[in-house]
Amino acid sequence: MPKRKLVLVGNGMAGVNVVEHVLKLDRDAYDITIFGKEPHPNYNRILLSSVLAGDTGLEDIILNSWEWYRQNGIHLHTGRAVTHIDTEKKIVHAEGGISAPYDELVLATGSEPFMLPLPGADKEGVIAFRDIKDCETMMETAKKYKKAAVIGGGLLGLEAARGLLNLGMDVQVIHIFDTLMERQLDREAARMLKTELESQGMKFLLEKQTERILGRKRVTGLRFKDGSSIDADLVVMAVGIRPNVALAKESGIEINRGIVVDDWMRTNIPGIHAVGECAEHRGTVYGLVAPHKEQGAVLAKRLCHLATDPYEGSVTATKLKVSGVDVFSAGEFNDGEDTRSLRSQDEWKGTYKKVLLRDKQIIGGVLFGDTTDSASLLGWIRDGREMTDEIHAALMGGGDKAGGGVSAARNLADDDQVCDCNGVSKGEILGAIRDKGLTDVEGVKSCTKAGASCGGCKPLVASILEEELGETFDSAASAKSPVCSCTDLTRDDVVEAIREKGLTMVRETMNVLGWKNPEGCPTCRPALNYYLGMVRPGEAVDDRTSRIVNEQRHANIQNDGTYSVVPRMYGGVTSPDELRRIASAAEKYNVRMIKVTGGQRIDLLGVKKEDLPGIWEDIGMPSGHAYAKGLRTVKTCVGADFCRFGTQNSIGMGIQMEKKFEGLDTPHKVKMAVSACPRNCAESGIKDLGVVGVDGGWEIYVGGNGGVNLRGGDFLCKVKTEEEVLEITGAFLQFYREDAEYWERTSTWLERIGLDRVKKAVVEDKDNRRKLLERVEKALANYREPWQTDASDRKTRRMFYEEAQV
Numbered sequence: 001m002p003k004r005k006l007v008l009v010g011n012g013m014a015g016v017n018v019v020e021h022v023l024k025l026d027r028d029a030y031d032i033t034i035f036g037k038e039p040h041p042n043y044n045r046i047l048l049s050s051v052l053a054g055d056t057g058l059e060d061i062i063l064n065s066w067e068w069y070r071q072n073g074i075h076l077h078t079g080r081a082v083t084h085i086d087t088e089k090k091i092v093h094a095e096g097g098i099s100a101p102y103d104e105l106v107l108a109t110g111s112e113p114f115m116l117p118l119p120g121a122d123k124e125g126v127i128a129f130r131d132i133k134d135c136e137t138m139m140e141t142a143k144k145y146k147k148a149a150v151i152g153g154g155l156l157g158l159e160a161a162r163g164l165l166n167l168g169m170d171v172q173v174i175h176i177f178d179t180l181m182e183r184q185l186d187r188e189a190a191r192m193l194k195t196e197l198e199s200q201g202m203k204f205l206l207e208k209q210t211e212r213i214l215g216r217k218r219v220t221g222l223r224f225k226d227g228s229s230i231d232a233d234l235v236v237m238a239v240g241i242r243p244n245v246a247l248a249k250e251s252g253i254e255i256n257r258g259i260v261v262d263d264w265m266r267t268n269i270p271g272i273h274a275v276g277e278c279a280e281h282r283g284t285v286y287g288l289v290a291p292h293k294e295q296g297a298v299l300a301k302r303l304c305h306l307a308t309d310p311y312e313g314s315v316t317a318t319k320l321k322v323s324g325v326d327v328f329s330a331g332e333f334n335d336g337e338d339t340r341s342l343r344s345q346d347e348w349k350g351t352y353k354k355v356l357l358r359d360k361q362i363i364g365g366v367l368f369g370d371t372t373d374s375a376s377l378l379g380w381i382r383d384g385r386e387m388t389d390e391i392h393a394a395l396m397g398g399g400d401k402a403g404g405g406v407s408a409a410r411n412l413a414d415d416d417q418v419c420d421c422n423g424v425s426k427g428e429i430l431g432a433i434r435d436k437g438l439t440d441v442e443g444v445k446s447c448t449k450a451g452a453s454c455g456g457c458k459p460l461v462a463s464i465l466e467e468e469l470g471e472t473f474d475s476a477a478s479a480k481s482p483v484c485s486c487t488d489l490t491r492d493d494v495v496e497a498i499r500e501k502g503l504t505m506v507r508e509t510m511n512v513l514g515w516k517n518p519e520g521c522p523t524c525r526p527a528l529n530y531y532l533g534m535v536r537p538g539e540a541v542d543d544r545t546s547r548i549v550n551e552q553r554h555a556n557i558q559n560d561g562t563y564s565v566v567p568r569m570y571g572g573v574t575s576p577d578e579l580r581r582i583a584s585a586a587e588k589y590n591v592r593m594i595k596v597t598g599g600q601r602i603d604l605l606g607v608k609k610e611d612l613p614g615i616w617e618d619i620g621m622p623s624g625h626a627y628a629k630g631l632r633t634v635k636t637c638v639g640a641d642f643c644r645f646g647t648q649n650s651i652g653m654g655i656q657m658e659k660k661f662e663g664l665d666t667p668h669k670v671k672m673a674v675s676a677c678p679r680n681c682a683e684s685g686i687k688d689l690g691v692v693g694v695d696g697g698w699e700i701y702v703g704g705n706g707g708v709n710l711r712g713g714d715f716l717c718k719v720k721t722e723e724e725v726l727e728i729t730g731a732f733l734q735f736y737r738e739d740a741e742y743w744e745r746t747s748t749w750l751e752r753i754g755l756d757r758v759k760k761a762v763v764e765d766k767d768n769r770r771k772l773l774e775r776v777e778k779a780l781a782n783y784r785e786p787w788q789t790d791a792s793d794r795k796t797r798r799m800f801y802e803e804a805q806v
């Protein structure tokens with residue numbers, strides 16, 4: 001008997017998911033044809049945000065390779081839109097004169113981004129963020145232009161803005177309401193989110209309505225209804241989506257906002273079904289992958305004539321995919337007259353939790369800063385659970401929550417969903433771990449797909465592994481991921497290869513290690529340059545063009561394209577002569593503002609690129625490295641010489657530390673401080689390395705961070721003399737240099753590897769400490785002061801400061 005014919009219109013995630021299910025349930029049931037308007041095989045649209053942010057490459061987001069279609073005997077027509085459905089004859093007609101008969105037709109045409117119909121919206125440089133092409137346009141634009149405006153402060157807008165920031169653009173987000181992500185967050189969570197994103201460099205214009213897009217052929221700016229305007233070289237519209245219903249409409253299929261379907265995903269025309277973003281079920285159109293998977297599972301069973309419960313709608317949950325920001329929202333989140341809520345907020349740790357109840361039932365919630373409870377919370381909302389003392393204790397009772405751990409997994413029932421993107425439950429993950437002997441997150445991902453899309457569930461998968469495998473679970477090994485999408489090698493593989501193969505150059509390393517992208521990317525090239533210099537000091541060739549832009553120019557680029565200049569003032573101490581030179585230079589070069597920094601330095605803001613070598617020459621002081629992944633400042637209190645509480649000479653100690661370790665390249669910036677008594681006026685407790693004078697010696701704290709992820713330093717040891725402070729500092733810095741990933745702050749590194757390892761390597765194992773010190777001395781021996789070197793070298797001046805080379 002000839003096979004029945006299944007035709008899918010829309011080669012996206014929702015539609016292909018149905019086909020995958022059908023193939024699994026009954027391989028031989030259908031002869032399958034797929035039409036897709038885009039020229040690509042099915043790819044993970046969710047991960048476009050990660051591609052834009054530079055965390056993954058376009059080649060890594062393909063979900064079904066061309067080979068997959070061939071192997072499954074699927075007739076695939078890409079780059080062909082279906083233009084008409086003959087519902088009488090049961091034939092679809094596509095561009096290029098292609099047609100295909102069907103017995104069952106699945107419409108999965110997704111959405112179109114909504115483009116505000118503003119005057120000027122058709123100008124070059126005005127785009128949406130929906131597909132590979134948009135992503136490529138943004139990446140290309142960032143190479144030539146500087147200023148981006150994103151209209152819409154929802155999930156998509158913020159993810160686009162983060163990606164554009166990573167591409168080096170200056171980004172302003174224009175939002176119509178006074179709080180961000182108002183469809184997912186209450187005011188408090190939105191406020192915390194805004195503060196967090198601002199600290200990452202994102203700028204916001206709230207309560208702004210765009211009136212017109214300015215420019216001749218290409219966009220040059222935006223004008224708002226209040227009369228104000230901004231400059232922009234790129235405008236990304238992220239103001240929502242509209243279901244793609246044109247084909248269904250012209251073919252006589254019932255539509256409302258989306259294509260109207262019943263609980264079995266059937267349209268009003270027999271044999272025609274719809275799933276995904278184009279479908280409207282019980283009045284709701286879902287713009288997230290998890291509900292589409294639930295719809296697809298029901299439809300596939302129907303197509304294979306298997307028993308299934310109907311699809312009755314989904315409780316949706318969202319997580320923002322912006323690194324360094326944990327935000328989760330599910331169900332209802334705004335207080336109403338008939339709701340009560342449980343809340344906790346920790347302004348120190350930057351966390352906020354709100355769970356909404358109607359009568360006793362859990363109906364929604366918002367988590368900010370710590371989302372380890374997200375899966376349990378979503379499970380309780382989906383099950384319509386009533387609040388109990390146990391749930392209350394699990395949510396609010398403190399316990400072992402921070403950072404996940406086994407407790408996060410223990411709170412989940414077997415049928416609680418862990419991966420929303422791919423609809424994978426805890427039970428399925430446990431089953432795979434037990435049946436297939438899996439031991440790491442990557443293994444679970446390959447077997448179950450949990451973690452394969454946005455990746456937001458990976459910490460939870462790790463905690464399930466930890467719960468199941470106990471001490472045998474190696475979280476560090478499990479967390480190791482490739483340096484970036486240009487290679488499959490991890491940081492350790494690369495460092496090992498540099499050691500073994502005697503590599504000394506960035507390009508050579510990429511070549512020898514078979515980089516998939518031979519040019520590398522902004523993530524891997526600075527990392528490789530650092531690893532080479534760390535492993536082979538004196539031998540590795542420093543590739544300046546592989547360094548981040550600020551390090552190439554030895555100054556910090558500002559939002560208007562000018563630079564900031566911060567001369568080094570050891571221990572925060574200066575002199576009248578230095579101040580006079582700084583003042584004269586500030587006048588000569590029309591510095592816009594002179595500001596004292598948090599690290600006790602003087603910052604000259606608004607210096608033109610071409611003036612940098614001149615101002616450095618005139619000031620005649622060494623670089624303060626305020627732009628570098630290296631030692632920034634050693635902040636000191638006035639100490640025993642002046643303060644009546646001081647027990648030690650903090651200024652002298654700080655100056656020695658700064659003179660010794662200035663110019664040392666490190667995986668991320670390093671800030672230090674010395675206070676002369678436990679009153680700690682130099683804030684030693686929130687520095688990468690902080691020293692506190694006490695009676696009879698010094699206490700040393702490490703891994704502190706006063707920035708985005710506030711963290712108090714851990715006590716490392718107490719020593720008696722200044723020499724010992726320098727020794728411990730040198731050994732600690734070298735251990736961090738050798739062990740951490742590039743871009744990893746001491747605070748995150750320490751949390752990852754644990755204080756005990758640091759104590760052992762730096763304090764307890766004296767032989768190891770001696771070796772670390774020998775190696776740090778070798779690295780320091782190669783340091784050349786960059787400002788005066790650049791100022792006196794005509795070729796460098798021309799290349800990096802006068803011609804627009806980088």
Ligand SMILES: Cc1cc2nc3c(=O)[nH]c(=O)nc-3n(C[C@H](O)[C@H](O)[C@H](O)COP(=O)(O)OP(=O)(O)OC[C@H]3O[C@@H](n4cnc5c(N)ncnc54)[C@H](O)[C@@H]3O)c2cc1C
Nearest residue numbers: 010012013014037045046081082109110276277287288289
């Ligand atoms: C940048 C970005 C990040 C996102 N992040 C997340 C996230 O973290 N979590 C989450 O759950 N969701 C996220 N989403 C939303 C998610 O990607 C979508 O909900 C999902 O991809 C929709 O799948 P779909 O198959 O219904 O539609 P689509 O992915 O739009 O696929 C439909 C396909 O059909 C094609 N098509 C349309 N009309 C025709 C026609 N007439 N003939 C042939 N082909 C046609 C389209 O070109 C398209 O390729 C994100 C979306 C974007 C853009």
Ligand SMILES: NC(=O)c1ccc[n+]([C@@H]2O[C@H](COP(=O)([O-])OP(=O)(O)OC[C@H]3O[C@@H](n4cnc5c(N)ncnc54)[C@H](O)[C@@H]3O)[C@@H](O)[C@H]2O)c1
Nearest residue numbers: 152153154155156157174175176238239240287319320321
């Ligand atoms: N992490 C995730 O889950 C994720 C990420 C990206 C996209 N998505 C999905 O993709 C789809 C599209 O995302 P989206 O953010 O565009 O849609 P959205 O509808 O969720 O948000 C659009 C935002 O734009 C704002 N807006 C509307 N008109 C505006 C105007 N004229 N000026 C300024 N702001 C305006 C709205 O207030 C809203 O906050 C959604 O379905 C979303 O769920 C999800």
Ligand code: SF4
Nearest residue numbers: 637643646677680681
């Ligand atoms: S830390 Fe102690 S010694 Fe230093 S300034 Fe403060 S009170 Fe004085």
Ligand code: FES
Nearest residue numbers: 419421453454455
């Ligand atoms: S929740 Fe997105 S991959 Fe699991």
